Amino acid sequence: METRRPGGTATTPLLRGVAGGRAAIVSARRRSIGHSHRTQPAFVPTKLERKIVNGIAPPAMGVAASPSFERALQPACFASRADLRGLLPLEVRLRTVHAEGLARLLPLLLCGEESAALAFAQFAELARLDGDARAQLRRMRFEEERHEVWLTRLRLGLPAPWPDTGLRRTVRHFFLAIREPELGAHLGRIAALDSAVCVILGALRNPRCALAADVDLRQLVTRIQFEEAGHARTASFYARVFGVRDLRRLAIDTRERLVRLLALRAGAFDQVGVCPDSLSRRLLQVSRRLFA
Ligand SMILES: [Fe+2]
Numbered sequence: 001m002e003t004r005r006p007g008g009t010a011t012t013p014l015l016r017g018v019a020g021g022r023a024a025i026v027s028a029r030r031r032s033i034g035h036s037h038r039t040q041p042a043f044v045p046t047k048l049e050r051k052i053v054n055g056i057a058p059p060a061m062g063v064a065a066s067p068s069f070e071r072a073l074q075p076a077c078f079a080s081r082a083d084l085r086g087l088l089p090l091e092v093r094l095r096t097v098h099a100e101g102l103a104r105l106l107p108l109l110l111c112g113e114e115s116a117a118l119a120f121a122q123f124a125e126l127a128r129l130d131g132d133a134r135a136q137l138r139r140m141r142f143e144e145e146r147h148e149v150w151l152t153r154l155r156l157g158l159p160a161p162w163p164d165t166g167l168r169r170t171v172r173h174f175f176l177a178i179r180e181p182e183l184g185a186h187l188g189r190i191a192a193l194d195s196a197v198c199v200i201l202g203a204l205r206n207p208r209c210a211l212a213a214d215v216d217l218r219q220l221v222t223r224i225q226f227e228e229a230g231h232a233r234t235a236s237f238y239a240r241v242f243g244v245r246d247l248r249r250l251a252i253d254t255r256e257r258l259v260r261l262l263a264l265r266a267g268a269f270d271q272v273g274v275c276p277d278s279l280s281r282r283l284l285q286v287s288r289r290l291f292a
């Protein structure tokens with residue numbers, strides 16, 4: 001099977017049987033004769049990438065310790081290894097009704113980031129993956145933790161919604177239920193989910209959505225959407241390398257579960273100017289290009 005690494009590099013991944021019957025991924029770059037193979041360096045975040053963590057917008061107010069502030073620094077669903085110490089609230093310039101709607105949607109997005117950061121952290125340690133694959137997974141883990149940091153800062157800048165333990169339990173259950181024992185299948189579901197996140201974020205930054213009025217917020221959503229598109233491509237690539245059968249069926253199942261979950265916050269989507277029905281219809285259309 002010949003395919004193309006996310007990012008455009010042509011590769012010939014090979015599946016190799018190893019002890020215990022598990023498959024190992026070994027990738028050989030297609031190269032001209034005489035061109036020596038160099039291993040990809042491990043992913044190390046650049047200075048800029050580290051700096052941008054607290055650099056979306058300056059906080060407009062002093063940060064005082066309060067119960068709701070402390071609560072916003074707690075994990076939404078899962079404790080990832082993202083460093084949330086010393087975060088400052090984002091300055092949000094929205095009408096109150098829109099800020100409240102966004103605050104009700106945020107736990108869903110944050111749980112997704114936490115769950116993804118944990119999954120990629122685990123995948124990046126798998127010895128059966130080659131160095132290139134592990135470096136890509138480490139990069140995705142770094143990006144997911146950074147999304148978590150950004151969305152936590154956003155959470156700090158928004159009104160605190162009523163705590164909803166029922167919703168938290170349901171969202172946790174959703175993310176635990178889509179974990180697959182087999183890595184390839186799990187990556188197939190992540191590809192379906194991250195591409196769905198792109199659709200949701202695209203709706204939130206659409207000029208028709210109330211959130212688009214805040215330029216910094218729109219920029220933040222655009223940045224996350226861009227990185228999620230990369231995750232969907234990479235997860236899809238490795239799901240195919242693992243030879244998972246019926247990826248499309250897995251993706252449709254994942255999207256159907258997601259749509260049922262989002263229906264619990266249909267009112268909040270309405271509140272920010274996103275039609276929940278048309279969003280659901282778009283999410284249920286899984287593009288054939290996702291696993292092409
Ligand atoms: Fe993310």
Ligand SMILES: [Fe+2]
Pocket residue numbers: 116144194227228231
């Ligand atoms: Fe992601």
